[in-house]
Amino acid sequence: MTKLETEINRRRTFAIISHPDAGKTTLTEKFLLYGGAIAQAGVVKGKKNARAATSDWMEIEKQRGISVTSSVMQFQYEGFCINILDTPGHQDFSEDTYRTLMAADSAVMVIDAAKGVEAQTRKLFKVCRLRDIPIFTFINKMDREARDPFELCQELESELGIDTYAVNWPIGCGKEFQGVYDRTRRKIIHFTSNTNARAATATEIELDDPALGDLIGTSKRDQLADEIELLDGASCDFDLDRVRHGQLSPVFFGSALTNFGVEPFLEDFLRMTTAPLPRTAGDLLVDSFDENFSAFVFKIQANMNKAHRDRIAFLRVVSGRFDADKEVYHVQGGKKIKLSRPQQLMAAEREIIEEAYAGDIIGVFDPGIFSIGDTLCTPGRKFAFDPIPTFAPEHFNRVRPLDTMKRKQFLKGMEQIAQEGAIQIFKTPYSGMEEVIVGVVGTLQFDVLEYRLKNEYGVDLYSEGLPYEYLRWVHHDGDEPLKPENLTLPGDAMLVEDYKGNQLLLFASQWSIGWTADRNKQLTLAEFGGTRFV
Numbered sequence: 001m002t003k004l005e006t007e008i009n010r011r012r013t014f015a016i017i018s019h020p021d022a023g024k025t026t027l028t029e030k031f032l033l034y035g036g037a038i039a040q041a042g043v044v045k046g047k048k049n050a051r052a053a054t055s056d057w058m059e060i061e062k063q064r065g066i067s068v069t070s071s072v073m074q075f076q077y078e079g080f081c082i083n084i085l086d087t088p089g090h091q092d093f094s095e096d097t098y099r100t101l102m103a104a105d106s107a108v109m110v111i112d113a114a115k116g117v118e119a120q121t122r123k124l125f126k127v128c129r130l131r132d133i134p135i136f137t138f139i140n141k142m143d144r145e146a147r148d149p150f151e152l153c154q155e156l157e158s159e160l161g162i163d164t165y166a167v168n169w170p171i172g173c174g175k176e177f178q179g180v181y182d183r184t185r186r187k188i189i190h191f192t193s194n195t196n197a198r199a200a201t202a203t204e205i206e207l208d209d210p211a212l213g214d215l216i217g218t219s220k221r222d223q224l225a226d227e228i229e230l231l232d233g234a235s236c237d238f239d240l241d242r243v244r245h246g247q248l249s250p251v252f253f254g255s256a257l258t259n260f261g262v263e264p265f266l267e268d269f270l271r272m273t274t275a276p277l278p279r280t281a282g283d284l285l286v287d288s289f290d291e292n293f294s295a296f297v298f299k300i301q302a303n304m305n306k307a308h309r310d311r312i313a314f315l316r317v318v319s320g321r322f323d324a325d326k327e328v329y330h331v332q333g334g335k336k337i338k339l340s341r342p343q344q345l346m347a348a349e350r351e352i353i354e355e356a357y358a359g360d361i362i363g364v365f366d367p368g369i370f371s372i373g374d375t376l377c378t379p380g381r382k383f384a385f386d387p388i389p390t391f392a393p394e395h396f397n398r399v400r401p402l403d404t405m406k407r408k409q410f411l412k413g414m415e416q417i418a419q420e421g422a423i424q425i426f427k428t429p430y431s432g433m434e435e436v437i438v439g440v441v442g443t444l445q446f447d448v449l450e451y452r453l454k455n456e457y458g459v460d461l462y463s464e465g466l467p468y469e470y471l472r473w474v475h476h477d478g479d480e481p482l483k484p485e486n487l488t489l490p491g492d493a494m495l496v497e498d499y500k501g502n503q504l505l506l507f508a509s510q511w512s513i514g515w516t517a518d519r520n521k522q523l524t525l526a527e528f529g530g531t532r533f534v
């Protein structure tokens with residue numbers, strides 16, 4: 001194997017999703033601890049630890065107890081180079097989650113064992129389903145009173161519509177949580193201590209070993225034997241192919257807080273996931289092992305560090321090797337560029353890097369040239385990865401600065417935040433009034449907008465709700481932009497434009513969409529917008 005192949009082969013890139021508080025941060029931290037990437041817990045997102053506040057505007061997350069942004073972390077574990085993509089836990093940011101999933105090859109779904117499938121789990125799972133990526137389930141907090149494991153698996157199947165396969169099975173819960181039965185190796189992993197801040201210490205023992213009764217108690221042993229028999233008889237077979245197509249979710253039980261079951265999970269997970277997967281660019285399938293570099297932008301974030309006022313574009317390297325010294329071709333910009341200050345993120349730290357391989361996520365300084373979905377590749381090649389769809393917003397506000405003298409800062413802030421994909425903004429060139437309309441998928445995004453405009457741009461926002469609930473991208477055959485006078489529109493629809501010059505229609509009801517489509521046969525009304533490409 002060449003060095004390139006070896007490096008790509010050992011990479012694993014996954015996203016981690018959960019309902020808030022299920023333990024996503026704690027689990028991520030444990031992974032990082034095992035990998036030696038951090039020395040102590042509490043540095044990833046410190047509720048207790050102030051050092052972890054990676055930027056000022058993330059204040060809003062802390063105030064609300066939600067995670068608004070997604071971050072990326074890389075660590076090494078037993079020869080693997082692992083990239084974890086954290087996702088926002090709130091449904092209002094599901095579009096951000098979707099983009100993050102575009103950069104991942106699989107997802108880990110963390111479930112609270114006392115609560116089972118929760119509201120956000122359902123929403124986030126739905127987003128995962130849009131891409132059919134493999135989903136691994138970690139049922140967490142087994143050190144507390146938990147629901148019956150059969151019931152939990154049943155709920156995953158009925159509520160989420162995915163088959164499950166329990167890779168391991170818990171022995172007790174709460175204070176009685178003693179270990180897990182590894183169904184592949186047919187062995188019990190009995191946890192003995194978690195005094196070591198890193199992995200829990202454990203002993204292994206066979207199910208039919210006479211010493212097992214002494215170790216976990218005879219009633220627990222008998223119960224386990226019954227449950228395993230039931231499980232072997234009732235559950236579907238393990239089928240790696242179905243796992244890789246997102247049809248079967250391997251389920252693991254454990255406790256991130258006490259480390260119990262975390263390491264066995266990580267090991268099995270790494271064994272079952274694949275090296276970086278290819279991505280499509282029209283008719284072309286770009287293979288990770290192709291030696292030519294290529295990558296796409298899946299996230300843009302400004303002002304992560306208020307002192308620097310910088311803007312970072314996050315890239316998923318799709319193929320080959322990225323070399324910081326070499327120029328790359330930015331397909332949408334039509335230019336050769338040198339990526340400035342390429343960096344990898346480790347929790348709150350950033351590290352400048354010289355090279356990266358397919359599967360890696362890197363952040364680069366963005367002077368305002370990138371859009372979500374943009375392609376970068378080795379000069380001489382020219383293709384564009386399939387665009388990342390834009391979700392249609394469902395809430396619309398008319399906004400302006402409270403202080404009219406601040407219009408310039410207001411427009412700059414709005415445009416930058418819109419370029420990040422955090423909101424969508426529209427102009428109203430046909431209404432006779434120069435207005436700015438903001439569209440969001442979830443209303444919490446309005447709060448983030450207001451907060452950021454004030455904190456980053458010094459602008460107090462006046463915002464007023466509009467009755468629209470639907471947005472459609474308008475396509476027609478002609479080259480000239482449409483004019484409202486050439487359209488037959490109901491009273492509750494409005495023609496607007498986005499900042500790239502695309503025309504769109506806002507509607508207050510589903511009924512108006514049908515009415516408009518009936519009377520304007522020349523139009524196609526699309527539910528998703530794609531980033532435009534060459």
Ligand code: G4P
Pocket residue numbers: 018019020021022023024025026027047048089140141142143144254255256257258
């Ligand atoms: P999230 O990122 O999914 O939102 O969850 P996070 O890891 O922040 O965990 C939420 C709470 O649940 C935290 O407690 C955390 O310590 C606790 N927790 C996580 N995993 C386990 C587990 O396996 N067992 C138990 N018993 N608790 C767990 P907190 O009190 O909200 O925060 P903190 O003060 O402990 O940081």
